[in-house]
Amino acid sequence: MDKFLQEVAPEKAYRLLNLGATCFVSAAFNGDGDVMPAAWNCALDLAPCKCTVVVARDHYTRPLMEKSGYFAISLPTVSIAKVVMQLGSVSKNDVKDKLEQSDAKFFKLDGFDMPLVSGCAAHLIFKIIPEPEMEQKYDLFLGECVKAVADSRVFRNGHYYYDASNQDLRTLHYVAGGHFYALGEEVLVPGYDD
Amino acid sequence: MDKFLQEVAPEKAYRLLNLGATCFVSAAFNGDGDVMPAAWNCALDLAPCKCTVVVARDHYTRPLMEKSGYFAISLPTVSIAKVVMQLGSVSKNDVKDKLEQSDAKFFKLDGFDMPLVSGCAAHLIFKIIPEPEMEQKYDLFLGECVKAVADSRVFRNGHYYYDASNQDLRTLHYVAGGHFYALGEEVLVPGYDD
Numbered sequence: 001m002d003k004f005l006q007e008v009a010p011e012k013a014y015r016l017l018n019l020g021a022t023c024f025v026s027a028a029f030n031g032d033g034d035v036m037p038a039a040w041n042c043a044l045d046l047a048p049c050k051c052t053v054v055v056a057r058d059h060y061t062r063p064l065m066e067k068s069g070y071f072a073i074s075l076p077t078v079s080i081a082k083v084v085m086q087l088g089s090v091s092k093n094d095v096k097d098k099l100e101q102s103d104a105k106f107f108k109l110d111g112f113d114m115p116l117v118s119g120c121a122a123h124l125i126f127k128i129i130p131e132p133e134m135e136q137k138y139d140l141f142l143g144e145c146v147k148a149v150a151d152s153r154v155f156r157n158g159h160y161y162y163d164a165s166n167q168d169l170r171t172l173h174y175v176a177g178g179h180f181y182a183l184g185e186e187v188l189v190p191g192y193d194d
Numbered sequence: 195m196d197k198f199l200q201e202v203a204p205e206k207a208y209r210l211l212n213l214g215a216t217c218f219v220s221a222a223f224n225g226d227g228d229v230m231p232a233a234w235n236c237a238l239d240l241a242p243c244k245c246t247v248v249v250a251r252d253h254y255t256r257p258l259m260e261k262s263g264y265f266a267i268s269l270p271t272v273s274i275a276k277v278v279m280q281l282g283s284v285s286k287n288d289v290k291d292k293l294e295q296s297d298a299k300f301f302k303l304d305g306f307d308m309p310l311v312s313g314c315a316a317h318l319i320f321k322i323i324p325e326p327e328m329e330q331k332y333d334l335f336l337g338e339c340v341k342a343v344a345d346s347r348v349f350r351n352g353h354y355y356y357d358a359s360n361q362d363l364r365t366l367h368y369v370a371g372g373h374f375y376a377l378g379e380e381v382l383v384p385g386y387d388d
Contacts, residue, residue, distance in 0.1 A: 015369060015370055018233045018234075018367070018368045018369055018370070019214060019367040019368070019369070019375065020213060020214015020215060020216070020233070020236075020367055020368075021214060021367075022214070039212045039214070039237070040212075040236050040237050040238065041236065042214075042234050042235065042236035042246065042248075043233070043234050043248075044234065044248060044332055044334065045248075045332070050332070052236065052246060052334070054236075054237075054238060054239075078381055081381050081383050082383050084383070085383045085385075085386050089386065131328075134325075134328065138238055138239070138244070138336070140238065140246070142332070158370060159369050159370060159373060160369050160375065162375065170378065172381060173212070173213040173214055173215075173367070173377060174212045174213070174214075175209060175212055175213070175353050175354050176209055176212070176352060176353060176388045177386045177387045177388030178382055178383035178384060178385065178386030178387070178388075179353060179380070179381075179382060179388075180380070180381040180382075180383075181213065181354065181356065181377045181378060181379065181380055181381065182378045182379050182380075182381050183367060183375045183377070183378050184364065184375060184376045184377050184378020184379065185375065185376050185378065186373070186374070186375055186376075187272055187275050187366060187373075187374040187375065187376050188372055188373060188374075189275050189276050189278070189279045189372035189374075190372060191279075191372065192279050192283065192371045192372030193371045193372070194370045194371030194372075194373075
């Protein structure tokens with residue numbers, strides 16, 4: 001899939017997050033990387049694109065974020081729903097080869113060390129905006145986007161485009177347990193172009 | 195639709211927000227109410243359920259939130275996509291009868307004064323958790339849920355259930371302009387019940 005990844009204009013990157021899809025959070029420090037799924041991520045600002053993500057303190061990913069000052073948000077698709085559950089049901093605190101044991105395939109973006117999961121609709125790299133009180137009180141991390149790429153089969157010109165040709169690339173929207181809904185049909189309200 | 199609204203157990207209320215759907219933010223102060231759509235809302239904690247929502251300072255809704263200390267998050271459905279755009283394209287700063295001019299029908303929950311829009315999948319009332327620095331720097335508001343109701347045709351026992359019978363009640367996921375996607379098919383990964 002990764003050959004379809006194309007850079008997203010910085011001023012349109014927030015739109016990747018508008019759908020409210022479940023994400024992977026990736027981070028790495030000193031060559032040690034981890035990936036965890038998180039339903040609680042959200043855009044925070046337009047340009048530069050900012051986001052929030054909730055990462056509890058018991059996740060192995062969290063100190064990697066804190067030490068490196070960076071994290072990535074990736075949007076898994078229907079094609080890898082099983083991988084979302086695999087990476088969310090085992091902690092690298094307990095299983096050191098968690099990533100290798102999963103069915104995920106990983107890659108990196110030039111200049112960034114965090115492991116990214118192949119088969120996602122988009123990947124955004126964030127530099128943490130330090131807000132230590134928010135991190136401690138609410139497990140809430142803020143980030144400013146420094147790079148964004150998306151699968152050109154589903155995101156072009158600042159819009160997602162889903163049709164019969166790319167159903168396996170629909171984003172996932174979490175309920176609980178192993179229960180998700182995929183993104184569905186387009187809804188267009190005429191007269192409000194952007 | 196509102197006859198189908200049923201109380202949601204407080205410990206399951208966060209699941210209403212897990213889908214990442216576009217929401218309405220409602221607030222009222224001294225009998226003056228407003229409703230605005232917002233794509234940037236997110237769960238923040240499990241129990242008590244907390245959330246974040248981004249509300250810029252130029253919205254009429256914002257001082258109503260600040261003065262009353264409360265806001266509501268409602269999840270509009272495909273059936274009222276046009277109303278989302280109506281309530282998002284006009285400001286009550288400019289048009290005092292914005293709500294009346296729209297096609298929305300409004301109701302209130304007992305004990306709360308904010309206007310809620312009929313035809314939503316769920317409504318959650320939040321008491322603002324004061325974090326003035328976050329509000330000023332990022333337009334980010336935190337809330338703790340004090341009441342949650344959902345349409346029993348789509349949410350029961352802590353899960354969303356969508357099928358052929360309730361397609362008009364699917365949540366909306368925003369891209370830009372008048373461009374949304376509706377929630378689609380169920381995706382179940384076996385072995386991870388909750």
